[in-house]
Amino acid sequence: MSITLPAIDPAIVARRDCVIEALRGIVADGVLTDPVSLKAYECDGFSAYRQLPLVVVLPETTEQVAAVLKYCSAEGVKVVPRGAGTSLSGGALPLGDAVLLGMARFNRILSVDYEAGIAVVQPGVTNLAVTRAVEGRDFYYAPDPSSQIACSIGGNVAENSGGVHCLKYGLTTNNVLGVECVLMNGDVLRFGGETLEPPGLDLLGVVVGSEGLLGVVTEVTVRLLRKPPATKAMLIGFKSVEDAGQCVADVIAAGIIPAGMEMMDAPAIRAAEEFVHAGYPLDVAALLIVEVDGPLAECDHLIEEITALAERRGCATLRVSRSEEERLRFWAGRKAAFPAVGRIAADYICMDGTIPRRRLPEVLRRMAELSLKHRLDVANVFHAGDGNLHPLILYDAAESDQLARAEEFGNDILRVCVEVGGVLTGEHGVGIEKRDLMPVMFSELDLAQQERLKCAFDPGHLLNPGKVFPQLHRCAELGRVHVHRGALPHPDLPRL
Numbered sequence: 188m189s190i191t192l193p194a195i196d197p198a199i200v201a202r203r204d205c206v207i208e209a210l211r212g213i214v215a216d217g218v219l220t221d222p223v224s225l226k227a228y229e230c231d232g233f234s235a236y237r238q239l240p241l242v243v244v245l246p247e248t249t250e251q252v253a254a255v256l257k258y259c260s261a262e263g264v265k266v267v268p269r270g271a272g273t274s275l276s277g278g279a280l281p282l283g284d285a286v287l288l289g290m291a292r293f294n295r296i297l298s299v300d301y302e303a304g305i306a307v308v309q310p311g312v313t314n315l316a317v318t319r320a321v322e323g324r325d326f327y328y329a330p331d332p333s334s335q336i337a338c339s340i341g342g343n344v345a346e347n348s349g350g351v352h353c354l355k356y357g358l359t360t361n362n363v364l365g366v367e368c369v370l371m372n373g374d375v376l377r378f379g380g381e382t383l384e385p386p387g388l389d390l391l392g393v394v395v396g397s398e399g400l401l402g403v404v405t406e407v408t409v410r411l412l413r414k415p416p417a418t419k420a421m422l423i424g425f426k427s428v429e430d431a432g433q434c435v436a437d438v439i440a441a442g443i444i445p446a447g448m449e450m451m452d453a454p455a456i457r458a459a460e461e462f463v464h465a466g467y468p469l470d471v472a473a474l475l476i477v478e479v480d481g482p483l484a485e486c487d488h489l490i491e492e493i494t495a496l497a498e499r500r501g502c503a504t505l506r507v508s509r510s511e512e513e514r515l516r517f518w519a520g521r522k523a524a525f526p527a528v529g530r531i532a533a534d535y536i537c538m539d540g541t542i543p544r545r546r547l548p549e550v551l552r553r554m555a556e557l558s559l560k561h562r563l564d565v566a567n568v569f570h571a572g573d574g575n576l577h578p579l580i581l582y583d584a585a586e587s588d589q590l591a592r593a594e595e596f597g598n599d600i601l602r603v604c605v606e607v608g609g610v611l612t613g614e615h616g617v618g619i620e621k622r623d624l625m626p627v628m629f630s631e632l633d634l635a636q637q638e639r640l641k642c643a644f645d646p647g648h649l650l651n652p653g654k655v656f657p658q659l660h661r662c663a664e665l666g667r668v669h670v671h672r673g674a675l676p677h678p679d680l681p682r683l
């Protein structure tokens with residue numbers, strides 16, 4: 188285990204009974220304190236790291252959230268917001284001296300305006316529930332993380348989540364118009380609204396993707412889209428991963444933006460096929476799932492163009508869905524790829540990095556070399572059209588050094604992503620997982636500027652501390668940071 192969590196403050200733990208009593212005064216029926224109940228919250232989807240929270244509180248109203256945060260702020264108690272706990276970067280990992288603020292009871296769709304194409308929802312509503320609520324009127328909510336059956340809209344906002352259809356329709360940030368947000372001091376603010384272009388600084392853009400560090404989101408206004416008249420998916424198999432990667436680059440270079448363009452390598456194809464029987468070919472090294480949507484004539488035209496490009500790259504198999512049922516079957520394997528890989532390995536870490544699309548073949552080659560170097564297998568699932576990689580590093584936590592090797596392998600992959608001009612994360616956030624790699628991408632000055640923003644929202648660094656930033660600065664010192672010849676300012680301050 189190479190990631191250090193902030194040290195637990197014994198003075199806060201000693202005051203646990205007082206904290207519990209105060210929280211019960213705010214949310215009488217929503218405070219969990221016994222070890223069995225707390226166990227359910229000990230980790231998120233980054234399950235290699237676990238810690239019981241000090242206490243769990245489950246508010247139901249914005250006023251309760253504000254009162255909890257105001258109390259914790261006054262008492263110097265840390266708070267970790269949590270949606271459904273599916274984060275893969277440890278964003279919702281609890282801390283032993285922090286209140287875990289669970290948002291699961293904020294589970295109502297407040298209003299839908301079909302004419303304006305917007306819905307106002309509470310943050311605990313699951314991603315899929317939004318589409319389910321409006322699909323009867325031929326509308327849907329476009330961002331579709333593979334975890335959409337479970338993950339919450341609040342978590343999606345905090346992580347700026349994506350999904351297979353974000354290539355054409357954008358990430359969460361492109362589909363959220365406004366939020367209500369409670370700051371650590373209890374102030375309730377609204378950022379954005381129902382229009383596309385709100386006035387003033389884009390604080391909505393700052394809050395989306397802020398990983399629970401700036402405020403707690405208590406209401407979200409989302410864009411709804413009309414379902415396209417036709418949708419078709421293609422399954423295209425290649426004998427080499429490089430050819431599949433080149434085909435992705437060719438499609439984009441031809442000016443085509445498919446609704447989704449996903450790629451799986453042989454281990455991922457095999458695992459998914461054995462799990463959901465999607466009809467994937469097992470004799471190929473890589474599989475592309477390409478979806479096109481729009482008027483039927485446009486879909487057919489794009490399919491012709493993509494077919495020509497794939498054949499020019501020497502594809503081994505190519506099928507086009509002939510019914511809605513078949514299209515959904517093509518996707519079923521991809522959507523179940525993570526749990527499918529979970530069946531073939533004792534444990535896995537799901538990495539998340541983004542690269543310029545044209546570097547895909549090179550990065551895949553280097554990943555294969557790293558797999559040999561670290562002596563661990565890797566199964567690859569990508570949002571290939573976005574250049575967003577999801578290598579799943581397979582390991583066995585019961586074997587003494589395998590977790591450490593898996594973490595080092597993952598770090599090496601992310602270093603390669605940055606080296607080729609990419610970024611540390613695509614959609615899973617930084618959390619604790621990539622926190623210590625932030626200096627690979629950002630200078631000390633960059634990080635200090637980001638922390639100053641954090642200080643403007645949460646000067647006491649009480650909201651979700653220990654995540655995203657590799658060092659814990661105190662806001663007062665941060666204001667005076669001057670970096671001279673790259674020397675670390677305030678070397679005397681405690682680091683994580």
Ligand SMILES: Cc1cc2nc3c(=O)[nH]c(=O)nc-3n(C[C@H](O)[C@H](O)[C@H](O)COP(=O)(O)OP(=O)(O)OC[C@H]3O[C@@H](n4cnc5c(N)ncnc54)[C@H](O)[C@@H]3O)c2cc1C
Nearest residue numbers: 270271272273274278333339341342345348349399404614
């Ligand atoms: C099988 C699987 C597949 C996945 N596939 C995808 C995918 O395709 N695309 C993708 O982007 N992600 C994916 N994820 C990751 C994860 O589902 C997303 O990051 C999701 O948005 C997290 O939502 P959550 O409700 O579970 O949030 P949590 O895990 O509970 O929290 C995530 C972060 O959000 C913060 N947070 C939660 N609620 C609030 C709130 N109301 N206000 C402020 N901060 C809050 C937390 O503090 C934490 O930092 C996948 C995860 C799994 C397990």
